[in-house]
Amino acid sequence: MNPVSKLSGSVAKEMIDLLGAECFLTSLADREAYSWDNTGYRMLPDAVALANNQDQVCGVLRLCTEHHIPVTPRGAGTGNVGGSLPVQGGIVLSLQRLNRILEVSVPDRYVVVETGVVNADLQSKLKEYALFWPPDPSSSRACSIGGNIAMCSAGPGAVRWGVTRDWVLGLDAVLMDGSTLRTGGRTTKGVVGLDLTRLLTGSEGTLAVITRAVLKVASLPEQRYLSRVSFSSVEQATAAVVQLLSSPVLPSAIEFLDGTALDLLRRETSLDIPGEARAMLLLEVAGGAHGLKELANDMIEKIKRFNPLSCSPPVDGPEAVMVWEARSALAPILKKLAPKRINEDVVVPVSRLPSLMDGLQGISKESGIPIINFGHAGNGNIHVNLLVDPKDQPTMSRVPGVLDRLFRLVLDLDGSLSGEHGVGTQKRDYIAWELDANCLNLQREIKNIFDPLGLLNPGKVWPARTITA
Amino acid sequence: MNPVSKLSGSVAKEMIDLLGAECFLTSLADREAYSWDNTGYRMLPDAVALANNQDQVCGVLRLCTEHHIPVTPRGAGTGNVGGSLPVQGGIVLSLQRLNRILEVSVPDRYVVVETGVVNADLQSKLKEYALFWPPDPSSSRACSIGGNIAMCSAGPGAVRWGVTRDWVLGLDAVLMDGSTLRTGGRTTKGVVGLDLTRLLTGSEGTLAVITRAVLKVASLPEQRYLSRVSFSSVEQATAAVVQLLSSPVLPSAIEFLDGTALDLLRRETSLDIPGEARAMLLLEVAGGAHGLKELANDMIEKIKRFNPLSCSPPVDGPEAVMVWEARSALAPILKKLAPKRINEDVVVPVSRLPSLMDGLQGISKESGIPIINFGHAGNGNIHVNLLVDPKDQPTMSRVPGVLDRLFRLVLDLDGSLSGEHGVGTQKRDYIAWELDANCLNLQREIKNIFDPLGLLNPGKVWPARTITA
Secondary structure: OOOOOOOOOHHHHHHHHHHHHHHHHHOHHHHHHHOOOOOOOOOOOOEEEEEEHHHHEEEHHHHHHHOOOOOOEOOOOOOOOOOOOOOOOOOEEEOOOOOOOEEEEEOEEEEEEEOOOEHHHHHHHHHOOEEEEOOOOOOOOOOEEEHHHOOOOOOOOOOHOOOOOHHEEEEEEOEEEEEOOOOOOOOOOOOOOHHHHHHHOOOOOOEEEEEOOOOOOEEEEEEEEEEEEOOOOHHHHHHHHHHHHEEHHHHHHHEEEEEEHHHHHHHHHHOOOOOOOOOEEEEEEEEOOHHHHHHHHHHHHHHHHHHHEEEOOOOOOHHHHHHHHHHHHHHHHHHHHHEEEEEEOOOOOOOHHHHHHHHOOOHHHHOOOEEEEEEHHHEEEEEHHHEOOOOOOHHHHHHHHHHHHHHHHHHHHOOOOOOOOOOOOOOOOHHHHHHHHEEEHHHHHHHHOOOOOOEEEOOOOOOOOOOOO | OOOOOOOOOOHHHHHHHOOHHHHHHHHHHHHHHHHHHOOOEEEOOOEEEOOHHHHHHHHHHHHHHHHHEEEEOOOOOOOOOOOOOOOOOOOOEEEEOOOOOOEOOOOOOOEEOOOOHHHHHHHHHOOOOOOOOOOOOOOOOOHHHHHHHHHHHOOHHHHHOOOOOHHHEEEEEOOOOOEEEEEOOOOOOOOOOOHHHHOOOOOOOOEEEEEEEEEEEEEEOOOEEEEEEEOOOHHHHHHHHHHHOOOOOOOOEEEEEHHHHHHHHHHOOOOOOOOOEEEEEEEEEEEOOHHHHHHHHHHHHHHHHHHHOEEEEEEHHHHHHHHHHHHHHHHHHOOOOOOOEEEEEEEHHHHHHHHHHHHHHHHHHHHHHOEEEOOOOOOHEEEEEEEEOOOOOOHHHHHHHHHHHHHHHHHHHEOOOOOOOOOOOOOOHHHHHOOOOHHHHHHHOOOOOHHHOOOOOOOOOOOOOOOOO
16 A cells, blocks of 8 residues: 555646545545445555535546546445455545435435435434335444445345345436436336446446435334344254244344354343353334234244244333344454454355354364354345454465355355345455356446446456456 | 248258247248237237247357347237337247246245246246235236346336336346356345346346246235225325325225226226216235224225215225226227227326326327326326327327327426336337436447347337437
């Protein structure tokens, strides 16, 4: 990383003319502030551009094209795969100032937002109308809607409500030449031409910079009930998940925690967890208040044949909040266990969860690397956390082999390398394991159409060269 | 249209070697059988290829590329916009023999099908598992899953369950060079690379031939209740729809019928419709049997402030089936009213429905062309039917102007030219009214990546030259 900005004075002058000096940042301190994401890696940009509106986004991209400067769009920097890291330097284009909620339409069930709006701020606004936007990543208090769209984010609620792509109706975006496009619209149906809305959603900021979105919204459930069910083995818990998914009524969350995750929660939170528990499910149901508690109880009854150690009665309000906060705290407190955690959000069909967990146990045992597993079991989406110490060279040397085994296992179980975090820099060398040659080539060609100079968020998603599995 | 096949004998021989003589059809009768769709237009192919498996699809496309023969993929030919018509002749590639349901996984909530499977056959199979696939076009007894995916079809249930793109997890498809690709997968989450699954969904058979699909499925509601509510004006009915969409619980259908549609049903069916009724809503709720009838009644109570003429009590079973069959019969019996009906499935945000209906009334009055409107009001998706006689030249000469006014009205109301039927040959000259220049150009370039010779379903979706609005 170069601590000295490599941008020429004339480019900087053009950018300052466009944005104002207070929105074009070149000091080392400012550049450092935009150099990180949740991977723990840092990549220093040559400058940071803070756009205040779509016109400025157009201007920045046009100048970057003119001067061949790499540009990395950035929401809140909460991503897990390096998607917002400026791996080739150049300019970080922050969308954080495009943070207006422009329109809420209750009968049309949409909200129009600028993409720098923080997920939780949108939810607060929508709550006034008894609405919500279903994507609920655990970073919701910090992450931006633009980041959610770029990565096609999700969270616990996906088991019932689906993922970001299901809740985006239309987008405004800017191409590298500074021109704009508008995809989709404000209707819940629409089939005119190719689906560019979904093509941009999940494209990780590699095709265009999304500035505005029309989001489909849902009615906020009147009530939610959360139950905790603990088991003496992982096998019992995953078998119970398979059973729950086979039932007509879908919970609004089915979260899984393995024994090591429970040990951590026992130590770091006041959550009451039976000593012998080696797995736990958090089951949430949501809906109209009438009959909902009965539904939660019915669900627990169904699970009883998997011999749980304990079933907490369904709770709501502060008690439920306390459990969810413990669940959300897991990822951060994991960092206490080891100097580094490597977090892979793999996903398999729910029926393959028992095989996945079994395979993970074997990988951990054979490699000697502790692996903590938790996550969105209702979608088969497990966060697999390898705990390592970068200074422990013998262990670190085994990490690539462990990841290879993990990814091979997941693909053998008809799964995918990422359920909700994306590819970014972290999994680009693996995507050819999952995608066939035609998919890879078509994606590269589509990337080339949108960004022929390869300046927009370079070094992400696609491997430098195709690796054959 | 050329009654004589233009395919050379040597190409025919290669096709027969590939498919067998019984699956490569060149007689006029056979070619005529594959020359139509629901537009009423006929276009004669030079030959019909019936593929029995994906390998044969690969072979047909490879031969078509080698010999520069246009090829038009065809499901069941039930489309409304000419999507399966061989406008440049060449070969119609029928997928109807790829009709196996390969796997149903209850806990994973997916089904794997070949794309020639008929929608209703899939639903019958899924019913055994208390599951269903939500897309429910009114042609469901005839249309194929491949057609549903190609057009991103929908039906009344979209107000609650969304459209085809929300229920497709992964696809197998064949490119024009005869090579294959597999997009997406078997998991309900997955964010590895660009979303080619949704790019193919709704691409109207212009990018690749889809041979197999992994479809997400939902639990079949235990019970459904249908209510009929009639009004003395269209305004009251659309105001009631806006109110319904503002309420927390979404019906599983909100169908609208205007006064002329009701006149027709009065005459042609035994449906009991008050004489003064000028609009009707069909409201269906679906879910667990417990409390559902109360929900239906609550909904009717809410509507009472819009002064309906009559509210039928919620019905299920044969009584509901009878109403739905009358609703489904509308499109076919409309044909009795006039020699030709021009059906445009425009869509606007629900809050703009009153303005749309008002504008339509004006257009009908000024043009003197009767317009009958009905459709999926819960999505703002109205089937606008112009009744004309092709022999009446003065009237026919006014049709283009009427369509121009209709589409301009819809776009002015933030709507889209098609909610569920697609573009095909019928709306290609209008899509530049809706899509901006960048969207159009990007779509054309994507088309060019997939099909550089322009042989796959040519003459569809994109205008021959861009028309500026």
